[in-house]
Amino acid sequence: MHNVFDMRAAILRWYDDQGRTLPWRVRPEDRAAGVVPEPYAIWLSEVMSQQTTLAHATPYWTAYLSTFPTVIDLADADREVILSMWAGLGYYARARNLHKCAGVVRDEHGGVFPTDEKTLLTLPGIGPYTAATIAAICAEEATNIVDGNVERVISRIFAYDDPLPKGRKGLRELAGTLVRDDRPGDYGQALMDLGATICSPKSPTCLICPWQTWCVAHAAGESVKYPIKTKKKPTPVRYGYAYVLRCGDQILVERRPDKGLLGGMLGVPTSAWGEKPTDHSAAPMKRNWEKIGEVVHVFTHFELRLDVFGAEKDQIDDRMWMFDPSGLPTVFSKVVKSAHKKTGP
Numbered sequence: 001m002h003n004v005f006d007m008r009a010a011i012l013r014w015y016d017d018q019g020r021t022l023p024w025r026v027r028p029e030d031r032a033a034g035v036v037p038e039p040y041a042i043w044l045s046e047v048m049s050q051q052t053t054l055a056h057a058t059p060y061w062t063a064y065l066s067t068f069p070t071v072i073d074l075a076d077a078d079r080e081v082i083l084s085m086w087a088g089l090g091y092y093a094r095a096r097n098l099h100k101c102a103g104v105v106r107d108e109h110g111g112v113f114p115t116d117e118k119t120l121l122t123l124p125g126i127g128p129y130t131a132a133t134i135a136a137i138c139a140e141e142a143t144n145i146v147d148g149n150v151e152r153v154i155s156r157i158f159a160y161d162d163p164l165p166k167g168r169k170g171l172r173e174l175a176g177t178l179v180r181d182d183r184p185g186d187y188g189q190a191l192m193d194l195g196a197t198i199c200s201p202k203s204p205t206c207l208i209c210p211w212q213t214w215c216v217a218h219a220a221g222e223s224v225k226y227p228i229k230t231k232k233k234p235t236p237v238r239y240g241y242a243y244v245l246r247c248g249d250q251i252l253v254e255r256r257p258d259k260g261l262l263g264g265m266l267g268v269p270t271s272a273w274g275e276k277p278t279d280h281s282a283a284p285m286k287r288n289w290e291k292i293g294e295v296v297h298v299f300t301h302f303e304l305r306l307d308v309f310g311a312e313k314d315q316i317d318d319r320m321w322m323f324d325p326s327g328l329p330t331v332f333s334k335v336v337k338s339a340h341k342k343t344g345p
């Protein structure tokens, strides 16, 4: 039997005692002392930490906040600067939406970041999870925060049998049965922490879990069976060519078209990426290309296999050249790293 009152009390006690300290988080004791969470900082942290680890996202968060201390600073910034600072964080549509969203907050909300769920959902790039999180943390709105970690916890607590992703709606509804207006922000963060630290995918530490008493999957000795997922189809493979043209220490780069994968980001020239390997006779520039490497990079929906070709040029021209490849998206950093062998002219 799931006693909501007792469950919330237990997880909030655990959070007060053992919740994570994060640079953007206002801990309960600080909140009690009058510190107020900053919605702009919370928004940045949420957008940046999706699909990656906090350890990876945190330096980006720090860099963005020190370069753009307010949402108006971000809105006023050059989009290219925002995109290049995002390099390595993946899912580049998020960086483009970050800039768009900041512009809307500046132009339509007087530069004040909204904190109610309904308004947040109207902003570019803000979906149900991010809206619910900001509203709960910054406005104590009793929202239903459900990310991947929370899905795992809730599916185990209720031994929820409907396979995901189809069963996601039902799982959200179950999570909603635990929502109350008592400390919504801390409750949401507690639930996220529980999923991230204790109720891990492969080896949950149920013995120290504040919700062990109510966990149906644990009682049945089947914690890791949940969440049940529909079997994934094998990841499709795409093939293509990447061209590394060097001039001394410099590498030729180009800005990718706005639409499509890695839109608006810098990268080395490539062929189109197709479902079958082709020959590379349609190389974009007439050169003596020599194959110098291979790169495999996994995106969300496909695996990309690139043959890397290199050539050298003796003079820089008026195209875009770059010395430091660390500002490139990960797939292109890999390409440049693989191009270790000097090629003939």
Ligand code: SF4
Pocket: 153, 156, 157, 198, 199, 200, 204, 205, 206, 207, 209, 210, 211, 212, 215, 217, 218, 223
């Ligand atoms: S008891 Fe175990 S499986 Fe259940 S919520 Fe806690 S950590 Fe997860």
